[in-house]
Amino acid sequence: MLRSLLTASAVLAGQALAYDQALGFKGAALVETRPLDAIYKAALAEGGVVTMWLGGDERTDEDALKKEFEGRFPGMTLNLTTDLSKYHSVRFDEQLASGHVHVDSIAFQTVHDFPRLDAEGALLHYAPVGFDKLYPAMRDVRAAFYGILTVGWAGKWNTDKLPGIEAPVEWEDWLRPEFKDKLVLTYPNDDDAVLYAFDLIMQQYGTSWFDRLLAQNPRWVRGTRSPDTIMADPKSTWAASFTSDGLFPTKNINVSHPVQGSFVTWFQLAAIPKDAPHPEAAKLLHNYMLTPRVAVDARLVARPQRCAASCRLPWHSRDARHQHYLLPRVDVGPPPPRAPADLVRG
Known part of the structure; x- marks a missing residue:
């Protein structure tokens, strides 16, 4: 452990000596x-x-x-x-x-x-x-x-697996009965942008929203591409997500963005x-x-x-504040030392 700490300190010190150029004005x-x-x-x-x-x-x-x-x-x-x-x-x-x-x-x-x-x-x-x-x-x-x-997270659902449903738009819509055992989501602590999405939602709806989401029995996965892969798999029963990117619908994947709620771009x-x-x-x-x-x-x-009918374009959106969220690292916290335990379940 001591050797690891000393190595890390040496690396950081070397980086600072090599690239710390405060007030090193270089012109236009x-x-x-x-x-x-x-x-x-x-x-x-x-x-x-x-x-x-x-x-x-x-x-x-x-x-x-x-x-x-x-x-x-x-x-x-x-x-x-x-x-x-x-x-x-x-x-x-x-x-x-x-x-x-x-x-x-x-x-x-x-x-x-x-x-x-x-x-x-x-x-x-x-x-x-x-x-x-x-x-x-x-x-x-x-x-x-x-x-x-x-890049922006979107609500997505497979229309072959969930035919004829009312489009989920607001965050509370994902708590409807038809999404029970159907949601596949990225772990919040796996990705800063996903963490920010959950932060925005819970700032608006409180922790009770998350408790109700857990009652939907979502499948938690690593990565934000994984939900797309799983949703698209015809052999999978998982059919919807709101932790992967997309502005436009595809053949059998529909897309929505909240109107009253916030989302991440x-x-x-x-x-x-x-x-x-x-x-x-x-x-x-x-x-x-x-x-x-x-x-x-x-x-x-x-x-x-x-763009999807409900889509707010990110460059003039109040939701495009991901960088501002990440800058105060004391709020975001350090990365987890290991993957969640249930990631390695057989």
């Missing part, structure tokens, strides 16, 4: 003016490789991005690693502490990390083309980080490390992701007509 951000093809040529000349760490539940979540990027820019290779943001964040801190950064682009759900990383001098101040068009809440004033997509932030080994390739990737077509597909600038 680099504002991109080149066309995309010019950045592409520079990225090829640099080696044609970009490494991105992207927050997500499953490693295949964003495979389409790799395929589209490499198809649009022949000769470029996108080394994309999708993993939980809380793991990515720790690994990136380890790179900073070691003085050997080998990732070119980071995009995490742990949005509270970015102001800290910028204060440590770890991020490149770079404004991609279109940066000034982003909604103000989605961008750092010095262009150290900015949103590349929006946030902007997945991205940044280029100051010491990225392939900065031109990272710039190409970020500029590509902020092009209008890609941005719309990524729900960065979602169109109202595509």
